[in-house]
Amino acid sequence: MLQLSDINVYYGESHILRNVDLSIEESQMVCLIGRNGVGKTTLLKTIIGLLKSRTGSVDYNGQVISQKTPDQRARMGIGYVPQGREVIPRLTVKENLLLGLEAVVDKRKKLEIPEEIFNLFPVLKKMLSRMGGDLSGGQQQQLAIARALMGRPKLLLLDEPTEGIQPSIILEIEAAVRHIVETTGISVLLVEQHLHFVRQADKYYAMQKGGIVASGPTHELSQEVIQKFLAV
Numbered sequence: 001m002l003q004l005s006d007i008n009v010y011y012g013e014s015h016i017l018r019n020v021d022l023s024i025e026e027s028q029m030v031c032l033i034g035r036n037g038v039g040k041t042t043l044l045k046t047i048i049g050l051l052k053s054r055t056g057s058v059d060y061n062g063q064v065i066s067q068k069t070p071d072q073r074a075r076m077g078i079g080y081v082p083q084g085r086e087v088i089p090r091l092t093v094k095e096n097l098l099l100g101l102e103a104v105v106d107k108r109k110k111l112e113i114p115e116e117i118f119n120l121f122p123v124l125k126k127m128l129s130r131m132g133g134d135l136s137g138g139q140q141q142q143l144a145i146a147r148a149l150m151g152r153p154k155l156l157l158l159d160e161p162t163e164g165i166q167p168s169i170i171l172e173i174e175a176a177v178r179h180i181v182e183t184t185g186i187s188v189l190l191v192e193q194h195l196h197f198v199r200q201a202d203k204y205y206a207m208q209k210g211g212i213v214a215s216g217p218t219h220e221l222s223q224e225v226i227q228k229f230l231a232v
């Protein structure tokens with residue numbers, strides 16, 4: 001469903017991503033690991049079209065999308081939950097969720113929240129009229145993922161969804177993401193530092209200095225790779 005080939009990305013003259021090849025299949029959960037500053041967020045931003053690659057191509061569902069804008073890519077089904085979540089603090093939970101409908105192309109779309117969203121994140125149902133900014137970090141993360149799902153993505157990109165979140169909520173988010181992959185056919189590309197969450201993925205890619213230096217099924221993650229590329 002997604003194929004990156006020979007991706008090279010620069011910030012000005014700084015060469016950030018180097019010859020990156022990466023692929024994700026339908027209904028697959030893939031995890032990207034690596035230390036701070038190696039280029040993981042840059043890679044996600046390249047997939048959604050916020051950054052352009054100088055070489056290579058981004059193929060999505062059999063189509064080259066390298067020239068498509070971020071909003072076109074969102075409408076094609078690429079959902080993105082940025083690091084830091086970007087919940088709108090002065091909108092209610094409901095209003096934040098409805099914003100996710102922007103990515104839906106169907107003109108008959110209804111301004112309502114499907115029950116599946118609340119099955120995944122029950123806490124949101126009780127909080128619909130609360131301001132986004134009044135939610136805890138963990139609740140905001142759940143809201144941010146739910147908002148992305150409102151856009152009915154086929155591929156969901158999650159940038160460090162457990163950063164700064166308490167352990168019990170991390171487990172809830174993990175379970176919800178795994179459930180999404182298993183029941184909806186959505187593919188997930190996850191940037192993550194927690195080993196337990198990483199292990200939920202089917203496949204991993206490890207990055208160092210802007211390049212992919214190791215990859216494979218997560219059940220084959222060696223102690224050496226874990227120590228080299230993960231904080232925990």
Ligand SMILES: Nc1ncnc2c1ncn2[C@@H]1O[C@H](COP(=O)(O)OP(=O)(O)OP(=O)(O)O)[C@@H](O)[C@H]1O
Nearest residue numbers: 011014016034035036037038039040041042043083
């Ligand atoms: N807007 C920018 N302008 C210039 N350089 C940038 C910019 N954003 C990031 N960088 C640099 O690009 C490199 C990769 O950053 P990136 O955010 O992709 O790393 P990361 O692996 O996601 O790290 P983290 O886990 O800390 O978010 C870093 O050296 C960073 O300093």
